[in-house]
Amino acid sequence: MKLLALEFSSTQRSVAVACNGVHVREAIESGRGNTMQPFAMIESVLTDANVQRGEIERIVIGLGPGSYAGIRAGIALAQGWHLARNVQLAGVSSAETIAAQAQAEGLRGRANVVIDAQRGEFYCGIWELSDGGHREIEPLRIVSREAIAASALIIGPEVTKWFADGRIIFPRASMLAKLDQPHPAMDNSALEPIYLRETSFAKAPPPREV
Numbered sequence: 001m002k003l004l005a006l007e008f009s010s011t012q013r014s015v016a017v018a019c020n021g022v023h024v025r026e027a028i029e030s031g032r033g034n035t036m037q038p039f040a041m042i043e044s045v046l047t048d049a050n051v052q053r054g055e056i057e058r059i060v061i062g063l064g065p066g067s068y069a070g071i072r073a074g075i076a077l078a079q080g081w082h083l084a085r086n087v088q089l090a091g092v093s094s095a096e097t098i099a100a101q102a103q104a105e106g107l108r109g110r111a112n113v114v115i116d117a118q119r120g121e122f123y124c125g126i127w128e129l130s131d132g133g134h135r136e137i138e139p140l141r142i143v144s145r146e147a148i149a150a151s152a153l154i155i156g157p158e159v160t161k162w163f164a165d166g167r168i169i170f171p172r173a174s175m176l177a178k179l180d181q182p183h184p185a186m187d188n189s190a191l192e193p194i195y196l197r198e199t200s201f202a203k204a205p206p207p208r209e210v
Contacts, residue, residue: 002051003058005177006074008036009066009094010115010157015041016173017049017056021181025049026174036070038077056081058088060180062171064194065115065123065140066094066157071193079188088185093194097171099127099134100179102155107167110137111153114166117142122162123196124148142196 005016013036016026025048027041046053059078064071075091082089095113102111108129115123122145126138145162148154159166 001057002055003060003177003180004042004045004056005060005062005173005180006038006078007062007094007097007171007173007176008038008070008074009062009064010070010170011067012157012170013038013041013070014170014173015045016177017045017051018174018177019049019051021178023174023177024051026172028172036073038073054085056085056087058090058180058185060090060092060176060183061191062094062097062173062176063091063192064094065117065196066171068193068195075191075193079191082188089188089191090180090183090186091191092176092179092183093140094171095123095125095140095194096127096134096136097176097179098156098169099125099129099136101172101175102127102153102167102169103129103134104175105169107153107155107169109153110149110151111155112148113140114148114154114156114159114163116158116161117196120144122148126152129153140194140196 003018014028025045027044125140128135154163154166155169
């Protein structure tokens with residue numbers, strides 16, 4: 001099976017192609033969301049892997065949490081591809097991808113996966129990293145900076161902005177492709193960003209008469 005992985009949840013965005021579970025090519029770009037060039041990255045990895053668009057059978061998306069705009073862009077792109085080509089779709093937590101990436105880079109022990117949630121708060125989940133892989137200990141939640149356990153490693157995108165002893169680990173599309181295998185295909189409408197806050201809307205005031 002030829003698979004395309006899209007990970008747009010952080011300021012380091014990546015796209016990867018895998019064939020039959022084996023990573024083939026990956027493209028990475030850095031910068032804020034307004035510099036994102038997903039189609040250029042997709043074309044780059046498809047060309048390098050000698051894979052045509054029509055050969056892609058499955059797309060897996062990093063669902064965050066993280067950049068809501070980036071995640072939404074990845075979901076919209078995947079949903080459009082599904083409508084055109086009827087490819088399989090799947091989504092994986094970007095926090096799990098970070099934990100798996102850290103384990104692959106040799107980090108061991110308990111680790112706080114920390115992602116900026118804005119408003120002075122953070123998404124945080126605790127994972128156990130071992131020679132055998134990665135295991136979730138505590139699920140993601142929104143916490144204050146003070147609530148993050150200093151006794152465990154602190155890893156995640158840009159964590160050194162807030163934690164001097166943190167280790168920057170970005171979610172990677174190449175790792176996302178590896179993690180996809182146990183995840184079932186999802187319905188097009190079921191792909192949603194991981195967003196732990198309750199959605200709230202403020203009603204706009206009526207227009208003033210002139």
